[in-house]
Amino acid sequence: xxxxxxxxxxxxxxxxxxxxxxxxxxxxxxxxxxxxxxxxxxxxxxxxxxxxxxxxxxxxxxxxxxxxxxxxxxxxxxxxxxxxxxxxxxxxxxxxxxxxxxxxxxxxxxxxxxxxxxxxxxxxxxxxxxxxxxxxxxxxxxxxxxxxxxxxxxxxxxxxxxxxxxxxxxxxxxxxxxxxxxxxxxxxxxxxxxxxxxxxxxxxxxxxxxxxxxxxxxxxxxxxxxxxxxxxxxxxxxxxxxxxxxxxxxxxxxxxxxxxxxxxxxxxxxxxxxxxxxxxxxxxxxxxxxxxxxxxxxxxxxxxxxxxxxxxxxxxxx
Amino acid sequence: xxxxxxxxxxxxxxxxxxxxxxxxxxxxxxxxxxxxxxxxxxxxxxxxxxxxxxxxxxxxxxxxxxxxxxxxxxxxxxxxxxxxxxxxxxxxxxxxxxxxxxxxxxxxxxxxxxxxxxxxxxxxxxxxxxxxxxxxxxxxxxxxxxxxxxxxxxxxxxxxxxxxxxxxxxxxxxxxxxxxxxxxxxxxxxxxxxxxxxxxxxxxxxxxxxxxxxxxxxxxxxxxxxxxxxxxxxxxxxxxxxxxxxxxxxxxxxxxxxxxxxxxxxxxxxxxxxxxxxxxxxxxxxxxxx
Numbered sequence: 045x046x047x048x049x050x051x052x053x054x055x056x057x058x059x060x061x062x063x064x065x066x067x068x069x070x071x072x073x074x075x076x077x078x079x080x081x082x083x084x085x086x087x088x089x090x091x092x093x094x095x096x097x098x099x100x101x102x103x104x105x106x107x108x109x110x111x112x113x114x115x116x117x118x119x120x121x122x123x124x125x126x127x128x129x130x131x132x133x134x135x136x137x138x139x140x141x142x143x144x145x146x147x148x149x150x151x152x153x154x155x156x157x158x159x160x161x162x163x164x165x166x167x168x169x170x171x172x173x174x175x176x177x178x179x180x181x182x183x184x185x186x187x188x189x190x191x192x193x194x195x196x197x198x199x200x201x202x203x204x205x206x207x208x209x210x211x212x213x214x215x216x217x218x219x220x221x222x223x224x225x226x227x228x229x230x231x232x233x234x235x236x237x238x239x240x241x242x243x244x245x246x247x248x249x250x251x252x253x254x255x256x257x258x259x260x261x262x263x264x265x266x267x268x269x270x271x272x273x274x275x276x277x278x279x280x281x282x283x284x285x286x287x288x289x290x291x292x293x294x295x296x297x298x299x300x301x302x303x304x305x306x307x308x309x310x311x312x313x314x315x316x317x318x319x320x321x322x323x324x325x326x327x328x329x330x331x332x333x334x335x336x337x338x339x340x341x342x343x344x345x346x347x348x349x350x351x352x353x354x355x356x357x358x359x360x361x362x
Numbered sequence: 363x364x365x366x367x368x369x370x371x372x373x374x375x376x377x378x379x380x381x382x383x384x385x386x387x388x389x390x391x392x393x394x395x396x397x398x399x400x401x402x403x404x405x406x407x408x409x410x411x412x413x414x415x416x417x418x419x420x421x422x423x424x425x426x427x428x429x430x431x432x433x434x435x436x437x438x439x440x441x442x443x444x445x446x447x448x449x450x451x452x453x454x455x456x457x458x459x460x461x462x463x464x465x466x467x468x469x470x471x472x473x474x475x476x477x478x479x480x481x482x483x484x485x486x487x488x489x490x491x492x493x494x495x496x497x498x499x500x501x502x503x504x505x506x507x508x509x510x511x512x513x514x515x516x517x518x519x520x521x522x523x524x525x526x527x528x529x530x531x532x533x534x535x536x537x538x539x540x541x542x543x544x545x546x547x548x549x550x551x552x553x554x555x556x557x558x559x560x561x562x563x564x565x566x567x568x569x570x571x572x573x574x575x576x577x578x579x580x581x582x583x584x585x586x587x588x589x590x591x592x593x594x595x596x597x598x599x600x601x602x603x604x605x606x607x608x609x610x611x612x613x614x615x616x617x618x619x620x621x622x623x624x625x626x627x628x629x630x631x632x633x634x635x636x637x638x639x640x641x642x643x644x645x646x647x648x649x650x651x652x
Contacts, residue, residue, distance in 0.1 A: 080473055081473035085478075181634040184604070189607065193620055194400075195400060257366065257369070296492050
């Protein structure tokens with residue numbers, strides 16, 4: 045906090061008296077203004093430097109190094125080779141991509157249509173919005189223990205199986221079944237996270253001029269026609285931004301497998317790339333390998349973002 | 363209110379009206395079940411005995427409520443300490459972010475020192491980097507801070523300082539400060555106010571809404587975070603509540619773990635009920651209107 049008070053004291057009358065006759069030169073004043081600016085910036089800049097910018101470089105550097113008994117040596121692509129040859133490597137990518145795609149189908153479309161629905165109601169608006177957002181406020185660990193123990197209980201005592209049984213539908217072993225693990229994680233994750241997206245879409249929907257719907261209706265467009273030709277084009281920017289954000293978020297899938305499936309899950313059915321990073325870094329004592337996997341993840345996400353940006357740009361051009 | 367997908371007139375007339383009210387009733391029912399149902403299940407499930415929870419079909423109400431599950435959770439997991447830790451970290455993160463990020467955003471928006479835009483660019487670039495990618499090098503940095511060679515493990519600073527490196531905060535604050543007219547600043551300078559005085563007496567009072575948004579995000583982020591506090595706060599005495607519950611989950615009965623999870627969620631739910639309006643409007647100011 046001392047840093048912040050420095051510029052203030054600079055402006056005290058005392059310091060001004062020291063240059064009484066001649067006004068400060070323009071250059072001198074600019075230097076002083078710059079210094080004041082930097083004094084305000086320094087705290088945040090140091091935090092960025094230590095905890096964002098430096099680790100970014102450090103991550104890349106350490107992925108080419110190996111530290112053994114305190115001695116660090118350059119090892120070229122060894123870490124990458126080791127991580128790629130990990131038997132879980134391909135499974136982790138497959139699982140993560142599967143989760144991302146499933147989450148895109150459910151977690152992406154559902155909030156948008158929920159927002160469209162909620163936007164039509166003239167009553168109980170506040171209540172419905174609060175309901176949808178409530179799970180977002182829960183600590184994920186709390187919500188996931190609820191799912192793990194009480195909802196996805198593989199016996200018929202769990203909430204889902206009890207409901208399915210009451211409806212005479214087939215029950216499932218959820219996290220203990222290799223095929224249901226991923227859908228179950230997507231469901232829990234969507235429940236926990238969709239509130240934010242719904243509120244953002246609702247705000248976007250409110251910015252659509254009513255005349256557009258009016259005009260579309262006069263042209264004979266039904267409800268679907270209006271959604272297709274007015275709602276979606278009018279919210280296209282936010283929709284594509286949210287798709288991007290969601291994909292980047294779901295590719296980092298970590299806490300769901302950790303808590304719901306105890307990490308790897310039944311026959312590696314829950315292992316994600318992020319979990320593999322954690323596993324290598326903190327259980328196999330292989331921070332360098334974990335860093336290499338982090339770099340791979342960064343490259344994949346950056347590559348994906350570039351392709352995505354190009355695709356959406358082309359769409360905008362046409 | 364301007365018209366939406368379906369016109370006001372259509373909703374007021376005979377069939378439209380009937381459909382509207384049926385749909386509203388249905389949505390109210392379904393949404394309450396979907397979003398409150400699991401919470402009800404959680405709170406009442408933690409009241410059941412181990413035997414009752416394994417019973418099929420499950421009971422809707424606890425037949426023989428066991429409030430001692432909650433007491434058990436409170437004492438066995440030392441929840442008072444865990445909750446206090448989390449609260450302390452959240453408040454600290456809030457103070458650090460408010461002071462340092464506000465100062466930085468003010469400098470970038472109003473003082474505009476040389477290379478300010480380059481610095482802003484570098485800050486915003488960090489938004490592109492997924493958190494998971496940085497977790498390993500960040501951890502290595504925290505256990506041996508470059509130049510200073512300090513180990514921040516188990517120190518609250520390991521949560522507070524990285525929290526300041528939040529480009530989203532800087533972006534929100536700077537954009538808000540940008541909208542404050544230059545004339546006000548010029549008037550303050552003529553009155554002899556220095557930059558700190560201007561920030562304190564002119565900018566900050568006008569920025570209450572955005573400061574509220576940043577504060578809410580800062581507090582909930584700490585409360586919800588899991589992996590980072592798990593890594594940098596490894597001792598049982600310094601754990602956050604989520605990490606503490608996870609650490610105990612292995613050797614503790616299910617009901618006690620869920621009871622602890624309920625207690626851990628109470629503060630955020632209460633926080634939500636109090637600041638509901640600000641949270642929901644803050645979320646949209648944060649993401650839209652760009």
